[in-house]
Amino acid sequence: MRWSYSIGKIRGTELRVHITFFLLLIWIAAGAWATQGPQAATTSVLFILAVFACVVLHEFGHATMAARFGVKTPDITLLPIGGLARLERIPENPRQEILIALAGPAVNVVIWLLLTGLLGAATRLGDLQSMENASQDFWGRLALVNFLLVAFNMIPAFPMDGGRVFRAVLSIFMDRIKATELAARTGQIIAFLFAFWGLTGGNPILVLIAVFIFFAAGAESSDAVMRGLAHRAKARDAAITTFQTLAPDATLEMAAQAILHSSQSEFPVLAADGRLVGVLTRASVLTHPEAEHRAELVSTVMIEDVPTVTLETGMDAVLNALAAGSAPIVAVLDRAGRLVGFINRENIGEWIILTRR
Template sequence: MRGGLPLFRFRGIRVFLHWSFLLLPAYIAFTGFSEGHTWSEILKEIGLILVVFGCVVLHEFGHALTAQRFGVNTRDITLLPIGGVASLERMPEDPKQEFWITVAGPLVNLIIAGVAFAILAIAGIAMVTTDLLGDISTGAGLLTFLVTVNIGLFLFNLIPAFPMDGGRILRSLLGMWLPREKATRIATVIGRILAVGFVFYGLYSGAPFLAIIGVFIFMAAGSEARAVQQKANVQALRVGQRVRTDLVKMTPTATVQDAWNAMTMIDHHVVMVSDQGLFRGLVMKEDLRMALGEGGGTSTIVALTRHVPSVAVEETAMSVYQRMVHENLWAMMATSNGAIVGVVLRVDLEKALGTLVPQ
């Protein structure tokens, strides 16, 4: 849902009009004509929509410029018929930062409404809403419209339908007390209930855009909740959960052929070499294969024994996997309270993390 017609660029953030945005004036023109409106009335209605989306752009810049202050860039702002989307590079995991970035959007609408209201008040123009609303050809009409629209945008965005602003504010407030994934889960459930409400209300009250917004919120809440959950799962996975304890153990005097036979029989990747109860190191399957290929089946495995570093079972699988990639290790000894309890293989960690983070 990004890209489209480039409109302008401010502080390095480009604003795009998504092609689907054209559905909006088309929809207005269609319903306008079918209700017998004149051309000038329809143009005025489209003008109102453009004013609304001008306010939406300012709202999105509220998010984007606040994010910039926290060192988070925004790739672009895209205008869709159902609203604007500021594509932040990432949402900070610090709930306070998420709170301020999110609150800044609705706050912009509150400020616009306040300024427009102040001008009306100073000029002494009564807010005769029913007469002026919808007529932006006069200054007073435009200001009245700005007050109404921005209060509307402010209130609508504060509905806690995650991942809408109100839902993000809720998640960030919960996140100050709860773990992020739990805060997200609560916000998602509330968001989905409200989204279903939007859909039903939209369908029954003849507001199709609200129904579409509801569908989007429902899907977006799910995908964001999944991403947060996956990350939490990855962070929770410990080395101890992927330790192989059923190892083939052999003495350094065993032959390459013996080790190969023992290993292939039970499909293992390493042989643990120990001498009189003392751990000496590991022999990798690949090394055995190569030695056999070179006709070294009768030599002992002592020359192929590699010393491998050890790692505590409490460490996170992700950090250990990264270390193994970095140091080009294929296996590590897993220890618990300093005692060896088994072997952790890089392929096992890769597989476990791969299922948690689908590429």
């Protein structure tokens, strides 16, 4: 995700923080300082950090359960509205999806039990109105937050865990694509209710959450349609087979001319023996428009790590390769290992439009 920064890796999963999270901390600290002084500001920041520590544990709950089913979690990103664990793929087995979805809230239940059982923290819903008050019991507020995280995440709307559980249950009785579309529509209806509640109650946070839910539900539905189509297709069905290539020792001036005379966004870079050594993107050339860069070689700015598939590779594997890698294309090779085409995200979108009945 853009504007997010890595703060380390835990068990192969990169933990990232979005820049807006730091803006949230500054806003919380400034508000507490202005109303209650510097000590309250420090306590408020520590409380927010404790809340997001619980969010991180929640997301690692998903990641740990996913790992049991052979699904990797490349990264977890912290946002002002919570955490986002990016799974390599969503299991299509309903039981596995339910267990992965429930693992996150289960972590918050454990934290709540520890806070209330060991520390004697009281969970009072009436304290919700004064949650931002730094003078209130620290552990009590943290216990309440974990209680609310469980309740909120079990709402049957994407991208919350409850939405995934709802979709998994529906997919037991109907086609997975139809189940996803029904769950997505339910999520969007809930989003409208949240937006109405936020607008009438003067709560902008609810409106923000509603917008996030609405678009996330739509994205989930589109992804399910794409995955459904991918089951029945191979790489040859969507590969771009008419394209220009560049040599590693070509200059950026030559690449600029290729851009001007074609509509390609990516140019495969081939060695003298025809072997694929990388890909040059239109964006990487356009970010070096100055004359002094025109003599630079393509090999200095190309992306080298390009995933490859064969013509007979299933589209599921192509989609996974595009999602997991940093390259904008997946190269398609024939049986002899020669480049015969490539697939990019734009072509995937066109393929979906033209293939869906």
